[in-house]
Amino acid sequence: MDKGRISSIQMGMMMYLTILxxxxxxxxSITAKxxxxxLWLSPIWASIIGFFTxxxxxxxxxxxxxxxFFQICEHTIGTLATKLLGFLYFTFFLIASGQITRTYAxxxxxxxxxxxxxxxxxxxxxxxxxxxIAGIEVIGRxxxxxxxxxxxxxxxxxFLLLPQLEPSNIFPILENGLLPSLKGxxxxxxxxxxxxxxxFLLPSLSDSxxxxxxxxxxxxxxxxxxxxxITVLFILNQNTEFYIYxxxxxxxxxxxxxFIESIEPIIIAIWILGTFIKITVFYYVTILTTAQWxxxxxxxxxxxxxxxxxxxxxxxxxxxLMVNNHIDITVFPFLFPIMQTFIPLFILGMxxxxxxxxxxxx
Amino acid sequence: xxxxxxxxxFFLSIFMLSGCWDxxxxxxxxxITATAIDLTEDNQIKVxxxxxxxxxxSGGGGLGTGGGDLTLIRTGIGSNxxxxxxxxxxxxxxxxFWGQCKVFIFGMGLAENGIREQFDFLVRHPEPxxxxxxxxxxxxxxxxxxxxxPLERYSGEVLKELLDFKIGLPVTMKDLDLMLxxxxxxxxxxxxxxxxxxxxxxxxxxxxxxxxxxxxxxxxMIGTIGEYETRGIMWxxxxxxxxxxxxxAGNEEEEISVSPVQSDVKLKPRISKDKWKMTIKxxxxxxxxxxxxxxxxMDPETIKRLEIDFGKNIKHRIEAAIDPLQKEFNxxxxxxxxxxxxxxxxxxxxxxxxxxxxxxxxxxxxxxNANIRRxxxxxxxxGLPKDEVKK
Numbered sequence: 001m002d003k004g005r006i007s008s009i010q011m012g013m014m015m016y017l018t019i020l021x022x023x024x025x026x027x028x029s030i031t032a033k034x035x036x037x038x039l040w041l042s043p044i045w046a047s048i049i050g051f052f053t054x055x056x057x058x059x060x061x062x063x064x065x066x067x068x069f070f071q072i073c074e075h076t077i078g079t080l081a082t083k084l085l086g087f088l089y090f091t092f093f094l095i096a097s098g099q100i101t102r103t104y105a106x107x108x109x110x111x112x113x114x115x116x117x118x119x120x121x122x123x124x125x126x127x128x129x130x131x132x133i134a135g136i137e138v139i140g141r142x143x144x145x146x147x148x149x150x151x152x153x154x155x156x157x158x159f160l161l162l163p164q165l166e167p168s169n170i171f172p173i174l175e176n177g178l179l180p181s182l183k184g185x186x187x188x189x190x191x192x193x194x195x196x197x198x199x200f201l202l203p204s205l206s207d208s209x210x211x212x213x214x215x216x217x218x219x220x221x222x223x224x225x226x227x228x229x230i231t232v233l234f235i236l237n238q239n240t241e242f243y244i245y246x247x248x249x250x251x252x253x254x255x256x257x258x259f260i261e262s263i264e265p266i267i268i269a270i271w272i273l274g275t276f277i278k279i280t281v282f283y284y285v286t287i288l289t290t291a292q293w294x295x296x297x298x299x300x301x302x303x304x305x306x307x308x309x310x311x312x313x314x315x316x317x318x319x320x321l322m323v324n325n326h327i328d329i330t331v332f333p334f335l336f337p338i339m340q341t342f343i344p345l346f347i348l349g350m351x352x353x354x355x356x357x358x359x360x361x362x
Numbered sequence: 363x364x365x366x367x368x369x370x371x372f373f374l375s376i377f378m379l380s381g382c383w384d385x386x387x388x389x390x391x392x393x394i395t396a397t398a399i400d401l402t403e404d405n406q407i408k409v410x411x412x413x414x415x416x417x418x419x420s421g422g423g424g425l426g427t428g429g430g431d432l433t434l435i436r437t438g439i440g441s442n443x444x445x446x447x448x449x450x451x452x453x454x455x456x457x458x459f460w461g462q463c464k465v466f467i468f469g470m471g472l473a474e475n476g477i478r479e480q481f482d483f484l485v486r487h488p489e490p491x492x493x494x495x496x497x498x499x500x501x502x503x504x505x506x507x508x509x510x511x512p513l514e515r516y517s518g519e520v521l522k523e524l525l526d527f528k529i530g531l532p533v534t535m536k537d538l539d540l541m542l543x544x545x546x547x548x549x550x551x552x553x554x555x556x557x558x559x560x561x562x563x564x565x566x567x568x569x570x571x572x573x574x575x576x577x578x579x580x581x582x583m584i585g586t587i588g589e590y591e592t593r594g595i596m597w598x599x600x601x602x603x604x605x606x607x608x609x610x611a612g613n614e615e616e617e618i619s620v621s622p623v624q625s626d627v628k629l630k631p632r633i634s635k636d637k638w639k640m641t642i643k644x645x646x647x648x649x650x651x652x653x654x655x656x657x658x659x660m661d662p663e664t665i666k667r668l669e670i671d672f673g674k675n676i677k678h679r680i681e682a683a684i685d686p687l688q689k690e691f692n693x694x695x696x697x698x699x700x701x702x703x704x705x706x707x708x709x710x711x712x713x714x715x716x717x718x719x720x721x722x723x724x725x726x727x728x729x730x731n732a733n734i735r736r737x738x739x740x741x742x743x744x745g746l747p748k749d750e751v752k753k
Contacts, residue, residue: 110488171704237540253492253536261493262461 002288002299004137005206008213013147014140015195015217018281020224021274022103023191024154025245025267027225028232030329032241035184038174039233039240042184043225047218050192053341054214057195060348061202061210069199070292076350085343086293092339093286094306098313099327100282101125104275105314106321107245111268121311128280129307132287133300136204139280146273153270154224157263158231160254165234186333188225192218196340200285244321283310388416392456395433396518398503399446399480400469402439407472407480409446410437412507412518413454414462433516435507443483460489465518466496466535467554469503473576473583478542481581485539492536495525498576498583499554506554511569520569521554528604530572531596542581545699545710546717549578550595553586579693579718587686594683597676598642598696600627606651609675611668616654620672620734623648631701633709639725640698644676647733653744656752659737673732680728687721694721 006014031039064072069089073082105120112120131138174181195218202210228247232240235250243249248267255261287306291299318324398410412433438450451458466484468477484490499506509517525532530552533541541549552572559568575592577585587595596602606621625646632639650659657664687693699717703710713720742751 168704172707175707236536238543239539242543249492255493262491 002135002204004135004140004204006136006140006201006204008205008207008209010140010144011198011201011205011210012213012217012220014143014201014277014281015198015214016220016224017143017147017150017274017277018197019191019194019221019278021150021271021278022100023188023221023225024228024247025107025271026103026325026328027188027191028229028246029241029243030187030325031184031229032233032246033184034186035181036175036241037170037172037233037238038181039184040170040226040229041174041181043188043222043229045182045185046188046192047222047225049189049337049341050195050218050221051215053193053195053344054198054211054218056341056344056348057199057202058211058214060199060344060351063348063351066203068203068288068292070289072351073347076347076354083293086289089289089339090286090293092335093282093289094309094313095317096336097279097282097286097310098317099324100275101279101310102314102318102324104271104279106324107271108268110245118311118315121314124276124279125283125307125311127276128283129303131280132284133303136201136284139277139284142280143277146277150270150274151224153266154228157251157254157267158227160256160260160263161231161235161250163256164253165231166237167234169234169237170230187329190328190332190336192221193336193340196344197281197285199344200288244325283307286310386457390456391459392454393459393461394463395516396465396467396507396521397460397463398467398469398499398507399443399472400503401471401475406439406441407443407446408437408439408469409443409450410435410504410507411450411454411458412516414516431510433507435504437504443480447483460487461491463490463518464494464522466490466494467499467503467506467521468497468551469499470583473498473551473578476581477578477583478581481538481542484535490535492534492539494535495522496533496535496538496551497521497554497572498551499570500573500586501554501556501570506556506570508566509556509568509570510566512567514569517570521572524572525552528596528601531575531592531599531601541695544697545703545714546694546697546721547580548693548695549581550695551576551578552592577687577691577693577695579691584693585691587683590679591683591686594679594681595696597625597627597644597680598629598683600625607648607672607675607679608652609671611655611657611671614655614657617652618650618655618657618668619652620648621651625676629697629701631698631705633702633706637725638702638720638723639727640701642680642726642728644673644680644728644730644732646672646676646730647735649736650734650738656743656746656750658742658751660741665734669732669734672734673730676730676732677728681726684726688724688726689722692718692722694718698724 028039031042035042060072064075067075070082070086073085077085101121101124104124105117108120109115109117131142195214198210198214232246232250235253236243236246240246248264251264251267252262254263283306287299287303290302290306296302318327393414393416394411395414396412400408400410402408412435414433415431436450436453438446438448438453440446440449447458472480507517511517511520514520514523524530531550533551538549538551553574553576554570555573557568557571559565574586574588575595576583577587593602593605602625604622604624606619607623608617608619610616611618623646625644628643630641630643632641653659657668659665684696687695694717698721742748
């Protein structure tokens with residue numbers, strides 16, 4: 001369908017930005033609500049889902065090389081079930097894209113008080129739509145371009161915050177046992193589960209190092225996650241859970257010799273870069289899912305209609321920021337693992353039981 | 363056709379890309395440099411803002427001292443802070459901008475009534491900085507902001523500069539937020555008084571200065587402590603990196619001064635047999651800057667004796683700070699709760715809800731290791747004949 005090819009490193013960068021762009025800002029706060037001072041441990045437990053998902057997806061693609069996810073499903077569970085599953089994934093990705101777009105808009109709205117939310121979302125989706133039409137190769141290259149900027153900015157901010165860090169805030173470690181940090185892991189695991197998206201990227205890989213870079217991406221995300229969580233904890237201490245965007249609030253405290261201060265525009269800029277990749281990847285996957293599910297010959301004609309639908313969904317599903325965060329806590333911890341980890345696991349299981357595989361004969 | 367639409371969209375985007383339709387220029391905003399929040403007699407919130415006048419800085423020809431004031435004062439009264447601020451906007455022709463406000467002052471009336479309700483506005487609003495300093499003022503808050511400091515540009519700047527070299531406890535908005543939710547849930551803020559103006563000057567030509575601290579139980583102010591005790595608290599909190607200490611040397615009548623004293627303080631909590639103990643370990647060292655006595659400072663034996671007296675002085679300072687907290691106020695503002703929580707999480711959980719009862723019973727011991735490193739430029743007391751120098 002999309003003839004473009006990306007390298008597995010580009011795939012890793014895409015996933016890194018997709019996952020961390022939103023995770024850095026809102027997740028520390030939600031994690032802290034349950035894990036309290038052990039919030040830096042939670043990503044470790046959460047990353048297990050990440051590794052698990054990557055391994056499942058890679059195993060699937062090894063059994064069915066260069067096959068799309070729904071083709072794999074057809075081979076294992078039959079046409080009718082695949083059609084049903086396709087519908088499920090279509091709605092799932094539509095809701096996910098809508099919610100991500102809304103989260104982005106809500107954050108930008110804090111600074112652009114007078115700009116209507118719809119304008120913020122439409123301008124972003126317009127840009128994403130052009131990128132999606134251009135295909136996977138362009139998305140991969142844009143990710144490669146933004147990745148160093150993103151990583152560099154995050155670490156320069158952490159570096160500038162070093163004088164403010166209060167390492168004793170980490171104590172007492174595991175005050176109430178392991179349970180709080182495990183509970184805290186329920187939210188970040190959603191983000192790690194998003195690595196499932198590589199199932200749609202693997203057929204476009206130009207090399208065969210998908211496994212290696214998939215695992216490496218999870219590791220890198222894990223490390224960044226822990227570092228940002230620890231930074232936030234060392235600065236905001238027990239108040240982390242009360243801030244909606246703790247990393248942003250921490251960034252506002254940067255002050256180097258009364259000279260370098262108020263650098264939070266940087267974090268807004270990198271957030272826009274990162275979310276652009278995130279929205280584009282989800283948008284692309286939504287389009288691809290729809291096209292593969294309906295067996296369309298080309299995906300380009302549906303890019304615009306689906307884009308309008310994403311904007312609509314982001315309004316229908318989310319009335320305000322409180323509900324947005326509430327959905328993050330109550331619905332997504334169950335919905336995302338089922339769609340991203342357990343259904344692929346089930347399909348892999350079926351494939352193993354029925355001893356199905358398909359070698360290169362397209 | 364395609365080319366036409368492409369070029370059209372390029373041209374159209376020129377109008378969009380300028381991004382100026384809702385721009386905010388410097389001459390559209392009223393930059394607030396300091397804010398005071400107080401309670402009126404009929405329990406309304408009064409907010410007083412010190413607004414920077416950019417014109418006063420740019421016009422008027424450089425260093426001319428006779429120019430107009432650099433700031434103006436406006437007040438707004440409302441049922442809460444947000445309401446008062448909107449009333450304040452009614453008397454300001456420009457949009458209020460909080461981003462540069464580095465000083466927030468609570469009036470005594472509000473502090474005694476509880477600051478939490480109004481503090482919420484400052485934390486929730488996206489503009490006020492987490493790094494802004496918080497104060498409590500003994501003097502009328504409006505008067506403090508009206509002062510015209512002779513050295514600095516406006517009174518808010520004076521307070522910020524004073525804190526920069528640690529004259530009082532530097533407490534930022536983020537610190538206050540952390541204090542109020544910390545294990546002990548108490549807070550301490552620097553207290554402002556107005557320095558009496560020099561002879562022949564008008565009442566307004568003076569500066570606000572920091573004198574001691576206000577003690578808060580939860581968010582309500584319950585008392586004040588003096589400068590000496592405040593510095594003791596700063597010792598315990600390890601905030602005092604450089605200071606001057608004068609002490610009586612042994613049996614001598616006169617004093618020896620050491621400066622700058624560099625110090626490092628560690629809190630070591632211990633629980634043994636239900637007795638809660640806190641050891642404050644102080645490591646301090648400094649150089650002699652004044653010697654009133656007749657002692658020869660080059661003698662290692664003398665220095666050894668002096669170091670003991672030096673240590674005793676520091677110990678006294680710290681004990682003097684803890685004493686009123688344990689005996690008079692019964693509240694913990696020196697992070698003892700946090701230390702016990704970190705080291706004894708299980709025991710802490712049992713006493714968490716009645717910490718104010720436990721805190722006065724904690725046995726505090728101060729363990730000082732003080733060193734005098736150098737005598738300064740002279741060895742024997744200056745201006746003293748050699749045969750009068752004591753051993």
